[in-house]
Amino acid sequence: MSRSRVSPGVAYLTRGLLSVIFPTASSVIIVGRLACLQGFSVSPWLLSAMTLGAVPLGFAAYVFVDEISQRRKATRLGARLVPRIQGKWPGNLDKLVNVILTLEVEYLGQPNSGPTLNYRCLWEDYIVTTEPQHVKTILVTDFHNYVKGAKFREAADSILGTGVFNSDGNLRRAFRLHRTMTRPFFTHDRISHFEIFDRHANRAIALAKDRFRMDLAIDFQDLISRFTLDSASEFLFGDCIDSLSVELPFPDNTLQSTNSKPRPGDNAAAFTNAFSQAQHAISRRVIIGAAWPMTEILADSTAQHMKVVDKFLDPILEAALRRHSTAAKSDADETAEDQTFLDHLVKLTSDFKIVKDETLNILLAGRDTTASTLTSAIYLLAMHPEILSRLREEIISKVGPTRMPTYGDIKEMKYIQAVLNETMRLFPAV
Numbered sequence: 001m002s003r004s005r006v007s008p009g010v011a012y013l014t015r016g017l018l019s020v021i022f023p024t025a026s027s028v029i030i031v032g033r034l035a036c037l038q039g040f041s042v043s044p045w046l047l048s049a050m051t052l053g054a055v056p057l058g059f060a061a062y063v064f065v066d067e068i069s070q071r072r073k074a075t076r077l078g079a080r081l082v083p084r085i086q087g088k089w090p091g092n093l094d095k096l097v098n099v100i101l102t103l104e105v106e107y108l109g110q111p112n113s114g115p116t117l118n119y120r121c122l123w124e125d126y127i128v129t130t131e132p133q134h135v136k137t138i139l140v141t142d143f144h145n146y147v148k149g150a151k152f153r154e155a156a157d158s159i160l161g162t163g164v165f166n167s168d169g170n171l172r173r174a175f176r177l178h179r180t181m182t183r184p185f186f187t188h189d190r191i192s193h194f195e196i197f198d199r200h201a202n203r204a205i206a207l208a209k210d211r212f213r214m215d216l217a218i219d220f221q222d223l224i225s226r227f228t229l230d231s232a233s234e235f236l237f238g239d240c241i242d243s244l245s246v247e248l249p250f251p252d253n254t255l256q257s258t259n260s261k262p263r264p265g266d267n268a269a270a271f272t273n274a275f276s277q278a279q280h281a282i283s284r285r286v287i288i289g290a291a292w293p294m295t296e297i298l299a300d301s302t303a304q305h306m307k308v309v310d311k312f313l314d315p316i317l318e319a320a321l322r323r324h325s326t327a328a329k330s331d332a333d334e335t336a337e338d339q340t341f342l343d344h345l346v347k348l349t350s351d352f353k354i355v356k357d358e359t360l361n362i363l364l365a366g367r368d369t370t371a372s373t374l375t376s377a378i379y380l381l382a383m384h385p386e387i388l389s390r391l392r393e394e395i396i397s398k399v400g401p402t403r404m405p406t407y408g409d410i411k412e413m414k415y416i417q418a419v420l421n422e423t424m425r426l427f428p429a430v
């Protein structure tokens with residue numbers, strides 16, 4: 001599928017030009033004309049200089065007026081404005097650069113002065129809160145009032161498209177459509193079939209054990225992300241991405257680390273990497289705010305990554321659509337039980353883009369949440385060995401050392417549920 005050719009930066013500048021320069025230029029020209037009528041001579045150079053000069057002035061005026069109206073509104077509501085961080089550079093540009101640089105190595109949202117802060121990068125409010133009551137209001141009690149909004153949709157569009165992750169609850173029709181499309185697939189019966197997960201889990205554990213025998217540490221988050229990617233892809237579209245087939249990274253301080261670079265042409269490694277990089281680009285865009293396209297003048301920063309994702313995904317989706325249209329002719333399709341999420345989806349629509357967006361969204365939802373929660377759980381268990389041994393006791397007594405757990409087992413294992421609940425309370429994935 002072709003993606004738009006114009007880079008986000010060029011599109012943004014064009015829009016900006018139309019909405020800022022034109023009105024400014026026309027007013028400057030009108031003033032110039034009037035001056036001419038009065039007998040003054042005005043050179044075109046002066047007019048151009050005035051136009052260019054008027055743009056930042058106009059923006060400053062806009063920021064100023066907006067500021068006053070916010071203060072008025074706050075006073076009227078008896079509210080207090082969220083405290084702003086004070087950077088050294090105009091528009092808090094120094095803070096913005098800092099946030100982007102530390103994004104990869106630190107947690108976002110650990111304000112160092114108070115639970116709620118306005119980063120206000122490039123004169124655009126960017127409010128971060130860790131106050132539980134606020135989070136509850138946003139995610140639960142007043143959810144419909146906190147839409148993702150046009151800004152997030154624009155930043156994520158090149159990856160999530162029109163899928164369920166990128167739609168707002170208050171766009172009711174769209175949201176219901178997503179739910180009615182995706183939900184019926186996730187029946188009790190289907191989610192209680194653990195075979196796929198068990199098989200990939202065993203494989204992941206075997207890889208970890210290999211390394212432990214060599215007395216080497218593993219990157220658990222990397223390992224478990226591959227487990228969730230492989231099991232989610234097999235569960236959703238019947239084709240496993242097989243990222244567990246790529247050699248695990250070695251710790252930096254070992255001999256092996258120097259010669260364990262991923263081999264070129266390795267599809268699984270390429271897909272995994274591209275998918276993560278594309279997601280990373282979305283967070284970077286959201287953090288920069290409305291002006292993010294200015295950092296992507298030459299090209300869409302997600303384009304090369306999405307090309308890799310497309311190369312893997314498109315043939316699978318096309319095959320599913322083809323299978324469905326052949327089966328539909330023989331009438332066998334309607335009654336057959338859907339094997340995968342994809343089989344289910346192609347019965348509802350033959351629109352390639354919808355199928356693709358929906359699949360990518362669910363893949364993202366199923367993968368990162370699980371990987372993140374399991375990583376946090378292992379981290380916490382490593383810090384609390386007494387909890388780990390109690391958990392192990394429950395598992396050994398209910399399931400034993402080798403058997404695959406059943407849905408019934410899981411329902412009865414209250415301790416593992418409590419451990420996961422507590423993990424999700426401390427490190428919520430969504």
Ligand SMILES: *[C@@H]1O[C@H](CO)[C@@H](O)[C@H](O)[C@H]1NC(C)=O
Pocket residue numbers: 414415417418421
């Ligand atoms: C874990 O959380 C779920 C959902 O809130 C709840 O239904 C369940 O009872 C909790 N389990 C335990 C053992 O706390």
